[in-house]
Amino acid sequence: MAEIRDITDYAAKDAWSRRKFLQATGLVAASLAAGPIIEACGGGTSGGTSNTGGPYKVPKARAGAKVQLLQWNSFVKAADDEFKRQAAEFSQANSCTVTIQTVSGDDLIAKTPAAVEAGSGPDIIQMEYGWPHLYEQACIDVTADVNYLKGKLGAIHQVNDAFCKVGDAYRAIPHTQVPNAWSYRTDMWQQAGLSKFPTTWDELASNGKQLSDKKLGQIAVSLGHAYGDAITMWYPVLWDFGGREATADGKTVTINSKETLAAVNWAINTWNSNSIAQNTLSWLDPDNNQAYHSGLISATLNGASIYLKEKNINKKYIDVTDNAAQPGGPKGLSTLNLIFNHAVMKWSQEQETARAFLLYAMEHDNYSKWMSVAGGYDAGPYAAFTNDPVWGTDPKLKPFHDVVPNGKWPAWPAVPSKATAQSQVQFIIVDMFAKAVTSKDAKGSIADAEQKLKRIYEKPS
């Protein structure tokens, strides 16, 4: 098997590159020279280099400009409302109009390529996962703005960085992560004689069996084509047993390994022993939320929306709901979180106003306010937000904070690319597990996934 490099290898290499050195020195200059972002949005030069190589000039909104931003309806409406409020505030202060259009996650998946293909549409589009790599030519280079933000807010989380940076240029401004952790019913855990949430996948399977044997709610996770919940579960399972879909350079498929076999066998055994619910093969993203709020399952992997809805709206199971970080496996402990970033599109006639708004939204106080309203559903992509006050508001939110550092991206360690994006949207890894648990043929399922991955990664250009 080809050598698999850890993410830290990239970080180390990046840190010593000439380009990185130049960027870093530029950033130091920028951070010394620049005032608060909100002031900067009013104009001025803050040091560093621009996207075209000249001195960096902080973008300024043009009076009368109209900018439209397209993003998903997050599962926390209050956070969307706060973002819209900030857009209105920015619009008023700069005599322009920034409108936020929110659509479902599925609609965003359809609308974004349609706009890119047509070469027209919203000025800013929220990029899910590795879209900046898919739509590189449609997104403007925002390297200077990202460097400017790094100077203000510190290092970027490795996943946002990997998704936003295409080659040497940033094609999107890092925006957020939706941390995924387990929400579970403490009352059912107690009735099953269990004291705490498991910390390994094997323990999770045995706990699930105990819950199931006592006819309590089952542990349930999607094995269907859910763009969020299915991949956030099954990629980490693969990684934690040591499986990888491709090498770090993305040139060689490595899914057919004894490590992958161990992961798939774990899934088959867990399924066979009835340790996890067996009705989830076509679950989409809202299904586990509905099942939990209806009291039908004992645990599921999700963003904090389940917990927040119980806490703020349903209140039915809030006293018996707790959260826990991902379990780990014999080869590590990983998390896959939903990742969203913002790209300014090339067809926009108001690129500078669009960039100015995104910088405004990322300004420390504004972003922190937004995180506070989101109540722990969203985590910041810059170091300055790692220990944001929102994480101290409720001890039950701690797992959502703790899973962020272990975050990886779909197809990790393969560098995000068109191939990784395609393997993700085809649900090849999820389907490998789904096929294995129903057919009981671990090797056949892996071979099937290998054949599909090779068609993507080794496709002649």
Add this chain to the structure above:
Amino acid sequence: MSTATLPKIAAEPKRRPLHVRLLNREAPLGYTLLVPTMLMLLVFLAFPFLWGIWLSVTDAQIGVDQTKFIGGANFLYERGDTVFIQSFWNTINYTLVTTVFKLVLGLSMALLLNQVFPFQRFVRAALLLPWIIPSVLSTLAWRWMFDPTFSVLNWVLVHPLHSVGVNWLGTTNTALASLMVVNIWRGVPFYGISFLAGLQVIPVDLYEAARVDGANRWQQFREITLPLLRPVLMVVLMLSTILTFADFQLPYVLTKGAPYNSTNVLSTWAFNIGVPGGDIGIGAAISLVLFPILAIAIAGVLLSLRSKD
């Protein structure tokens, strides 16, 4: 000698402008009136279709400006795609099974609705509901009905019938069948109402004469109803086959191709590859695969209708 007064020759009428002369003739006027429709068809039908054909023979990718002609490479590439092959056969199964059921149920529905009974108009209108409701909404309702934990269908199976619930969308054996059930539910009213319209123009005299001759109900149906309904039947069958082959909303909303691609049909797989996957050229090739088969089938139906006329 009397002088005869010659009648005054009327002044030659002024020659009318060309466009007026043209419009006064039936054929040019007809073609002129057709122009807006033809333009609409060109813009909204011919152009997307031809564009789709062009994309299918290029290496086009969403968001990439450079595109080059690659001939049939996309079609050849898809030959090795197991999901494509599965989607192809799913599409064939899905269309054949649902069409047969829709035909039989639609015809039965039309025959029943053609009878006189209380609240006849209300019932006719109510039976059209599945066709009227936006597909996405009704499919979402079906998704709830198929949900293994909340399913009203399972409740009926478990409680009144003392049976076991079915994991409708969660197994490869039942998922595609469940999709077919929804498609049939949605499509039967279209068949029913179209057949009803056809039934109502069959002269009653024919049935009366048949009864006088001693024909029973089955003979009347076979010798009068079916032959006279044939043109409507063929057209409905053709339209329904095309729509079912291209059905996207229903499988996409219900399962998105899960469990592990067992419910992917060509339209959903083409979308998956072409839109979120970015390979719009390959996506176009996948969606065009059935075009020759459909074209032959439609030509056959149209020729058959013409020959009988």
